[in-house]
Amino acid sequence: MTGKPLQIGLAGLGTVGTGVYETLCRNHDLLEARTQISFAVKKVAVHNLSRKREVEIDPALLTDDWHELVNDPEIDIIIELIGGTQTAYQLVRAALLAHKPVVTGNKALLAEFGSELFKLSAETKTPLYFEASCGGGIPIIQSLQNSLICNNVQRIAGIINGTSNYILSSMEKKGVSYADALAAAQRKGYAEADPTLDVNGWDAAHKALILAMLAYGTPVAPENISVYGIERIAAMDFRFAHDLGYTIKLLVVIRHHEENDALELRVQPSFVKKEHLLASVNGVFNAIAVRGDIVGETIFYGRGAGKNPTASAVIGDVMLAMRDCRHPEFHSGFRTYTKQLTVLPQEDTVTPYYVRFLVKDTPGVIATIATEFAKNGIGISGTTSTPHAAEDEDAPTDSNDLVFMLHACPWGKLKQALRAIGESDCIEPHPVVFRIETLNEA
Amino acid sequence: MTGKPLQIGLAGLGTVGTGVYETLCRNHDLLEARTQISFAVKKVAVHNLSRKREVEIDPALLTDDWHELVNDPEIDIIIELIGGTQTAYQLVRAALLAHKPVVTGNKALLAEFGSELFKLSAETKTPLYFEASCGGGIPIIQSLQNSLICNNVQRIAGIINGTSNYILSSMEKKGVSYADALAAAQRKGYAEADPTLDVNGWDAAHKALILAMLAYGTPVAPENISVYGIERIAAMDFRFAHDLGYTIKLLVVIRHHEENDALELRVQPSFVKKEHLLASVNGVFNAIAVRGDIVGETIFYGRGAGKNPTASAVIGDVMLAMRDCRHPEFHSGFRTYTKQLTVLPQEDTVTPYYVRFLVKDTPGVIATIATEFAKNGIGISGTTSTPHAAEDEDAPTDSNDLVFMLHACPWGKLKQALRAIGESDCIEPHPVVFRIETLNEA
Numbered sequence: 001m002t003g004k005p006l007q008i009g010l011a012g013l014g015t016v017g018t019g020v021y022e023t024l025c026r027n028h029d030l031l032e033a034r035t036q037i038s039f040a041v042k043k044v045a046v047h048n049l050s051r052k053r054e055v056e057i058d059p060a061l062l063t064d065d066w067h068e069l070v071n072d073p074e075i076d077i078i079i080e081l082i083g084g085t086q087t088a089y090q091l092v093r094a095a096l097l098a099h100k101p102v103v104t105g106n107k108a109l110l111a112e113f114g115s116e117l118f119k120l121s122a123e124t125k126t127p128l129y130f131e132a133s134c135g136g137g138i139p140i141i142q143s144l145q146n147s148l149i150c151n152n153v154q155r156i157a158g159i160i161n162g163t164s165n166y167i168l169s170s171m172e173k174k175g176v177s178y179a180d181a182l183a184a185a186q187r188k189g190y191a192e193a194d195p196t197l198d199v200n201g202w203d204a205a206h207k208a209l210i211l212a213m214l215a216y217g218t219p220v221a222p223e224n225i226s227v228y229g230i231e232r233i234a235a236m237d238f239r240f241a242h243d244l245g246y247t248i249k250l251l252v253v254i255r256h257h258e259e260n261d262a263l264e265l266r267v268q269p270s271f272v273k274k275e276h277l278l279a280s281v282n283g284v285f286n287a288i289a290v291r292g293d294i295v296g297e298t299i300f301y302g303r304g305a306g307k308n309p310t311a312s313a314v315i316g317d318v319m320l321a322m323r324d325c326r327h328p329e330f331h332s333g334f335r336t337y338t339k340q341l342t343v344l345p346q347e348d349t350v351t352p353y354y355v356r357f358l359v360k361d362t363p364g365v366i367a368t369i370a371t372e373f374a375k376n377g378i379g380i381s382g383t384t385s386t387p388h389a390a391e392d393e394d395a396p397t398d399s400n401d402l403v404f405m406l407h408a409c410p411w412g413k414l415k416q417a418l419r420a421i422g423e424s425d426c427i428e429p430h431p432v433v434f435r436i437e438t439l440n441e442a
Numbered sequence: 443m444t445g446k447p448l449q450i451g452l453a454g455l456g457t458v459g460t461g462v463y464e465t466l467c468r469n470h471d472l473l474e475a476r477t478q479i480s481f482a483v484k485k486v487a488v489h490n491l492s493r494k495r496e497v498e499i500d501p502a503l504l505t506d507d508w509h510e511l512v513n514d515p516e517i518d519i520i521i522e523l524i525g526g527t528q529t530a531y532q533l534v535r536a537a538l539l540a541h542k543p544v545v546t547g548n549k550a551l552l553a554e555f556g557s558e559l560f561k562l563s564a565e566t567k568t569p570l571y572f573e574a575s576c577g578g579g580i581p582i583i584q585s586l587q588n589s590l591i592c593n594n595v596q597r598i599a600g601i602i603n604g605t606s607n608y609i610l611s612s613m614e615k616k617g618v619s620y621a622d623a624l625a626a627a628q629r630k631g632y633a634e635a636d637p638t639l640d641v642n643g644w645d646a647a648h649k650a651l652i653l654a655m656l657a658y659g660t661p662v663a664p665e666n667i668s669v670y671g672i673e674r675i676a677a678m679d680f681r682f683a684h685d686l687g688y689t690i691k692l693l694v695v696i697r698h699h700e701e702n703d704a705l706e707l708r709v710q711p712s713f714v715k716k717e718h719l720l721a722s723v724n725g726v727f728n729a730i731a732v733r734g735d736i737v738g739e740t741i742f743y744g745r746g747a748g749k750n751p752t753a754s755a756v757i758g759d760v761m762l763a764m765r766d767c768r769h770p771e772f773h774s775g776f777r778t779y780t781k782q783l784t785v786l787p788q789e790d791t792v793t794p795y796y797v798r799f800l801v802k803d804t805p806g807v808i809a810t811i812a813t814e815f816a817k818n819g820i821g822i823s824g825t826t827s828t829p830h831a832a833e834d835e836d837a838p839t840d841s842n843d844l845v846f847m848l849h850a851c852p853w854g855k856l857k858q859a860l861r862a863i864g865e866s867d868c869i870e871p872h873p874v875v876f877r878i879e880t881l882n883e884a
Contacts, residue, residue, distance in 0.1 A: 019736075023592050023736050024592075027592050027593075027594065027735075027736070030592070030594065031591065031592055033659065034591055034659070035591070131589060137734075137736075137737035137738065137740060138740060139581070139585045139588075139589030139590065139740075142584070142585070142588055142589045143581045143584070143585065143589075146581070146584055146588075146758055146761070146762060147573060147581030147584045147585075147754075147755065147758040148581065148754065148758065149473065149476055149477070149757065149758055149761050150465055150466075150469050150472070150473055150753075150754055150757035150758065150761070151469075151754060152469065152472065217475065217476070275722070277719060277722055277723075277743065280717070280719055280722055281719075285739075287741075292579075292754065293469075294461075294465050294469070294579075294750045294751070294753060294754040294757075295579035295744060295745065295750065295751050295754035295755075296579065296744065296745045296748075296750065296751055297727075297743075297744060297745070298579060298580060298581075298742075298743060298744035298745075299729075299741075299742075299743035299744065300740075300741075300742060300743075301719065301739075301740060301741035301742075301743070302737060302738065302739060302740035302741065303737065303738045303739070303740075306738075308736045308737065308738065309736070309737050309738055311592075311736060312589075312590065312592055312593060312734065312736040312737035313589065313737075315591065315592035315736075316588055316589040316590065316591055316592065319588070319591045319592070320588060
């Protein structure tokens, strides 16, 4: 063991905070043996001192004022697990200014204030760690920062929201509707009462911004990412996908276009070939596929959320912080290092597509659609239709679902065609659109 | 950038050495930007100075005496990529004694001299890095050492030999024999002219010893691991496996038994359920599934060998070494930290089994076999047979292949039953035996 015990200040004793405290106690000797550094939790800041806790904790450790963590000269490292962005921002900012390394798992905080906080981290030479902010227990952040450091990242494709993946997996396996799958997920505690951010893609988008920042060395603003959720996926889409050899996943895709040094950045439901490993990532599990110019394809898989998996990531960072803070003049934390990136306009991003129209069963409908695609130079690779299945959709029975598989084309062209098609009286103006992702090499 | 450029000495300019040198040149600016440390390759030791190189390199950098790397006071870090164990051992030993951190990818070296070299690393306080020794470009070593540090590792199961996985994948996909699959792999450069260590399981075993050492903090001697190769797998085994919902993989299994604090450590062809992600790892790819008490199940997937993937791992370590060697009194390298582990005798390891007998087609054969299993308390979960397929095996046509699926039992019991069964004149004495791995949770 080297030196006197390092003192940790923990802010937040919710689900993850409790997991961190428990694990730091339970596996304390293992951690000291592995790091050869002794440590102790000195203070725990909570919102409500009188609340009953799931974990046994000496009341003398508790405080309801987070300033005590920052102001205590004996506290070396601060763990921020209070959630939200307002108090968390004040705490992290104050801690960095006080030269105390910070470990956080707060993706909303990083999405909103990452740019400012990483700048402050560099100015104060005080590291800010955030493994737990993306992919739960999966060591994706440290891998991008360290093991894969020599790689120009060509593409990241990932399933990084467990709730939506759980819903999509149940829809696929049980053939149920989106609403039923969501309700089941809520009953089992895999979806919150308000699941908005999980199902509309924004939770995944926040994590995508963190991955893009790591891979390309500079924070990316949320307005640069295109985000679609899973709310409009119907049971029949899975049947169509299945027949074509695909499954449907909510994918984060980050792709670097070398020819114009621009970044493609998007979150949307995507068709993934059944043989690809990402297609086999089911339930609340997450997986992130990273392709580097040197390493080729790598995939990281694990539990993307939950008390203990997230605690594992937090503690991995705390141990790194303990090592780093023995040498305050040097740290292994994230640094911005590159010029501002150009983000490719969504209109210019190119993939094949699956488009499902709800149409009236009248002559001329297919001709209308096919003509507009042709006008915009979009090739059709296949088409199929089904009389509307009254049992699982709320639509008139004289209507059809008409599916078109389209060859790769820019989104701008497709949008233009869809706008024109939507003017027909016989076609519902908002078709369901999925990208078909080409994820070869895996 | 901090301080004067760090100087690197590279020993070995074979396939991986060339990949490392090329990448350090090609992505030099990226690496300096990400680490904020400037560096240069100062010397490259090769076996033969006059040999033509695949890579353009200033002849002034070359030397045919590795001592120059160790003795040059300006060289800060040494990369060992010469292979073999004799010269490599002398080089690594001398470098550590000279307090120069070493990066190696030499699994044979670590299997033979790991215990001694890690002890020397601790004594000299000079780190020894070895990400490239296991899993090619997959960041499994750093993940076990850092991100997953708070976990008691409950089980590691992995596909960590690309050559054998390539052969098994072709046998599965094309229905060809082992000999044909091996020959095809050799033609394509995925198997060496002498593939012995790849197909007999010992390459995987060397890597398993490294993983066990990392997970449990102490070197394990090679005689403690049970190793079977893939040489006896027949095309028909894949057909049987397929019908039962399995595929066959050469698996490394490391399992900690909490009840007696003992380690199970083995390499052998195993039945893996088709739905498990490991069943979808094909060709030369590797994957390692780690289950921790806190993080749960994680899987790491990528290219397990090859010039560039291995170079990626080596350079990840070199960058870590550069950070660490700014602070020679402290390092992030591996340390032994636990008591000597008890290794579970193979006889006591318990799994279900698949056993295929080659038998004469005469009455009483099944009774003989079933009786011996019963005597040893081994339950039969299923049995199936096939007249011998003359087209893909060298055996008389009056013989049958008889397959038994057995309930979980200790290997010792099964061995005893097989010995008794082998005494029958009608049964070939060496049946093909695979373990059926239970890898739930993924």
